[in-house]
Amino acid sequence: xxxxxRVIFAGTPDFAAASLQxxxxxxxxIIAVYTQPxxxxxxxxxxxxxxxxxxxxxxxxxxxQPVSLKETDAQQxxxxxxxxxxxxxxxxxxxPQTVLDTPRLGCLNVHASLLPRWRGAAPIQRAxxxxxxxxxxxxxxxxxxxxxxxxxxxxxxxxxxxxxxxxLHDRLAQLGGEAIVTALDDLMAGKLIPTPQPAEGATYAHxxxxxxxxxxxxxxAQALARRIRAFxxxxxxxxxxxDQPLRLWLAEPEEGNPDASHQTSQSGTLLTSAPDALRIAxxxxxxxxxxxxxxxxxxxxxLTAQELLNAKAERFAPGSxxxxxxxxxxx
Numbered sequence: 001x002x003x004x005x006r007v008i009f010a011g012t013p014d015f016a017a018a019s020l021q022x023x024x025x026x027x028x029x030i031i032a033v034y035t036q037p038x039x040x041x042x043x044x045x046x047x048x049x050x051x052x053x054x055x056x057x058x059x060x061x062x063x064x065q066p067v068s069l070k071e072t073d074a075q076q077x078x079x080x081x082x083x084x085x086x087x088x089x090x091x092x093x094x095x096p097q098t099v100l101d102t103p104r105l106g107c108l109n110v111h112a113s114l115l116p117r118w119r120g121a122a123p124i125q126r127a128x129x130x131x132x133x134x135x136x137x138x139x140x141x142x143x144x145x146x147x148x149x150x151x152x153x154x155x156x157x158x159x160x161x162x163x164x165x166x167x168l169h170d171r172l173a174q175l176g177g178e179a180i181v182t183a184l185d186d187l188m189a190g191k192l193i194p195t196p197q198p199a200e201g202a203t204y205a206h207x208x209x210x211x212x213x214x215x216x217x218x219x220x221a222q223a224l225a226r227r228i229r230a231f232x233x234x235x236x237x238x239x240x241x242x243d244q245p246l247r248l249w250l251a252e253p254e255e256g257n258p259d260a261s262h263q264t265s266q267s268g269t270l271l272t273s274a275p276d277a278l279r280i281a282x283x284x285x286x287x288x289x290x291x292x293x294x295x296x297x298x299x300x301x302x303l304t305a306q307e308l309l310n311a312k313a314e315r316f317a318p319g320s321x322x323x324x325x326x327x328x329x330x331x
Contacts, residue, residue, distance in 0.1 A: 003027060005084040005188055008103065009052075009061075010034040015173045016089035017051040019110050022177030023087065028184055030061050032081050036092050037065045069099050078102055085187065087180055088142060097144055105187060107142040110176040112169075114138060114154060116202035119147035124172060125165045126205040128230035131222070134158050135168060137176045139183040141194055146204075150194035153183045164232040164250075210235045217268035217280060217323050221253035221288040228292075236296075239323045241270075241315065246322070247296040254279065254289035270320040277305045278316060 004027045009020050012035050023030055033056035041048040049057070056063050066074040075098050083103045088095065089110035100107050113123035115138040127135045136156040143149040155175050159168065186192045213235045215224060228237040228251045237248045265271065265281035273279055277291035296302040297312065309316060 003188075004029050005105070005184055006031050006082065007184070008032045008034065008078065008081060008083040008086040009056075009089075010086060010091040010093075010095075011052045011089040012036045012050045012092050013090050014051045015112065015169060015176070016091070016110075017055050018173035018177045019087065019089045019180050020052055020055055020177075022181050023184075024055075024059050024061075026181045026184065028181075028188075030056075030059075031083060032062045032064060034064045034066070034078075034091065034093075037067060066093075069093055070096055075099060075102070085184065087184070089176065089180070095142065100142055100144065108152065108180070108183060108187075109140045109142045109147070109149070110180050111138045111140055111147055112172045112176065113205070114156065115140060115147060115151055116197040116199070118203055118205040120205035121207040123205040124168050125208055125230040126203075128159060128163060128165060128168060129226050131226055132159055135172065137172055137179045139179050148197060150196050152192045152194060153179055153186070155179045161252075162229070164229045166233045208235055213237050215239045215248065215323060217282040217286075217290075218284065220283045221290045224282055224290050225251045225253055239268075241320060241322055244298055247302070248292050248294075249296065249302050250294035251290050251292045254291045266321075268321055268323040270316060270318055270322060272318045273305070273309055273316060275306060275309075278308070280322060 007023060007028050007030050009023060009030055011020060020033065033052060035050045035052040038047040038049050040046065053063050064077065069075065078099060079102050085105040086103045086107040087110065088107055095107060113127060114136040118126050124135065134156055136154055138151055139153040140147065140151055141149045157171055157175060183192060213231050215227065215237050228248050231237045232249050239246050239248065265286040267282050267286045269281040269286060271279040271281055271289065274291065277293050278295060280290045280292060282288050282290045293305050294302055295305060295308060297315065
């Protein structure tokens, strides 16, 4: 076998661009890049190339942007490239079986979880939201199922108590680039051993929605803090304060027993603030406290709680109610 593989790369967002960057610096030849069509972005809604396309053009790599890979013409164009392998990372299009079978060595996927846990669209955020202690990258041989193919290589990374969705995304993007280069090197050397995914432990990471980012303060402080971290930087957890949206960027459970002054507070009640945090009663009957350390008022930017209290203390009067008052009926 030759010293390098002829690789088609398929991906779209920043996460995928990290893998493409790593492959550009490897011994392997990137013969083509597939990415989503340019999309409107920004206030002017100007057509904007994906991060993967922008990177490919920087390195003079041919770019293909079919709307679908189900059409015969698109499949024939891909086959004409005569690739050894296709690497897929957050591409966003379904690969029909014909495409999966086209490269000589098949299609490899860079997936941002430790399969079979968190198959699907939002594995990074779901891992934090669920309280997982670790995440990682799985390089997988693609098949017709949804992230069900044989595992070829894994790389683990811990999820700390302060890890946000954005931080884990960036860490896994870097790890994914390193892992796919190793996987292709091993594939070329005949050292990759496929391992079927176990049926036990499989979970599905549903796509994120802005609707589920609205917080329910009857949940525990731990659960609320995890969701806020998981949904930072998108879609960003939120609630309402005096009928105005309030976006919550960073939070943590308050340690120790709640003070006696709010033992009877309802969930979602704003308590006496600490110098560096907005304190919110939460959990069953408001018996726990969530400390919000970074938040955002309408029309403003995200600020520390201390900055908000210094500038807008009147907006955060103790006793104010956050969220949907209908939640009181569930306590």
